[in-house]
Amino acid sequence: MALAEITGVPGKTLTCRCGHGDCSKNPSPDSIDPVDPIDLTDPTGPTSGHSAADAIVDEAAHIADVPTERAPAKTSPAQPVSLSSPAWTLVLDPTGIEVPRLRGHGAIDPALANSLAENSSPITLPDNAHRRPSGLIVVGNRGPAPPVDPTGHGGHQHPPPGALNYAPPARLRRQIVLWDRTCRYPFCSRPSNGCELDHLVTFNHADPQAGGWTVGVNLAPLCTPDHHRKHLGRWLPTMHSDRTITWHKPTTGEEIVTYPR
Numbered sequence: 001m002a003l004a005e006i007t008g009v010p011g012k013t014l015t016c017r018c019g020h021g022d023c024s025k026n027p028s029p030d031s032i033d034p035v036d037p038i039d040l041t042d043p044t045g046p047t048s049g050h051s052a053a054d055a056i057v058d059e060a061a062h063i064a065d066v067p068t069e070r071a072p073a074k075t076s077p078a079q080p081v082s083l084s085s086p087a088w089t090l091v092l093d094p095t096g097i098e099v100p101r102l103r104g105h106g107a108i109d110p111a112l113a114n115s116l117a118e119n120s121s122p123i124t125l126p127d128n129a130h131r132r133p134s135g136l137i138v139v140g141n142r143g144p145a146p147p148v149d150p151t152g153h154g155g156h157q158h159p160p161p162g163a164l165n166y167a168p169p170a171r172l173r174r175q176i177v178l179w180d181r182t183c184r185y186p187f188c189s190r191p192s193n194g195c196e197l198d199h200l201v202t203f204n205h206a207d208p209q210a211g212g213w214t215v216g217v218n219l220a221p222l223c224t225p226d227h228h229r230k231h232l233g234r235w236l237p238t239m240h241s242d243r244t245i246t247w248h249k250p251t252t253g254e255e256i257v258t259y260p261r
Contacts, residue, residue: 017087019119086121093125099187107187145242152201152212163213166203173197176219179243179260185226186235186247186256195221198230200237200245220245 004012016023089103090113100113103123149155153163162169168176176197183190197219204211212218217239222230230237235247235256243260 017119086119088116088120089123090116090120091123091125098125106189145240145244148217148239148241150201152199152218154213154215154217156213156215159209159213160215163215164208165214166205166208168197168214168219172214172216172219176216176221179216180221181261182221183223183226184220184245184258184260185222185230186258188223188226190223192221195223196227198222198227200239
């Protein structure tokens with residue numbers, strides 16, 4: 001928008017959207033002067049010997065109130081700028097189960113959503129909204145898929161090749177990236193090919209035999225910030241046999257399920 005204003009695009013003016021009534025950078029609609037449009041298709045410009053580039057400079061100087069040697073072109077005025085268009089898009093759950101989400105950003109605090117609501121375009125989720133299961137999700141009347149081996153050994157009595165090495169081999173990483181397309185932490189959708197592989201049951205560097213092993217069912221992609229959050233214990237993961245992960249929040253008892261696709 002700033003570039004459009006500098007180059008003199010008709011009706012484009014950069015305005016402050018902080019929302020504070022006493023902001024000196026937030027002019028009222030009546031104080032914004034209409035901008036004369038420029039015909040950039042005319043190679044000779046608005047006047048003889050006056051190029052389109054010169055016309056842009058003239059209009060930019062006119063907007064910034066800077067004197068120039070040439071007067072700006074006189075054409076029909078553009079329409080006044082409308083300041084009523086919403087600045088943000090909020091996705092809201094009427095049941096209050098899902099946290100508010102800011103389009104293009106992600107989950108936000110409900111208090112922040114309330115403060116943005118006046119200048120936002122809301123999208124309300126239907127009451128029966130639910131996530132359609134992917135091909136790796138067990139569906140039917142059998143209930144949720146059972147958890148995998150809680151020891152992090154993947155059900156193996158003896159460690160398979162590479163299980164006692166901390167870094168997963170390239171073949172195993174490629175397989176998990178294909179299984180899990182995004183970061184598996186709650187409220188994150190970063191692509192898995194840019195994530196780290198985390199041992200859900202912690203790898204024991206002092207005694208690899210006793211800790212979680214480097215096997216597929218004990219590894220999940222987590223982006224770097226969420227990898228650190230996971231180790232802080234704010235959400236505790238449980239991997240299921242269909243690669244869904246149930247995240248439990250100890251402080252509130254809340255549970256969130258994330259899916260491999």
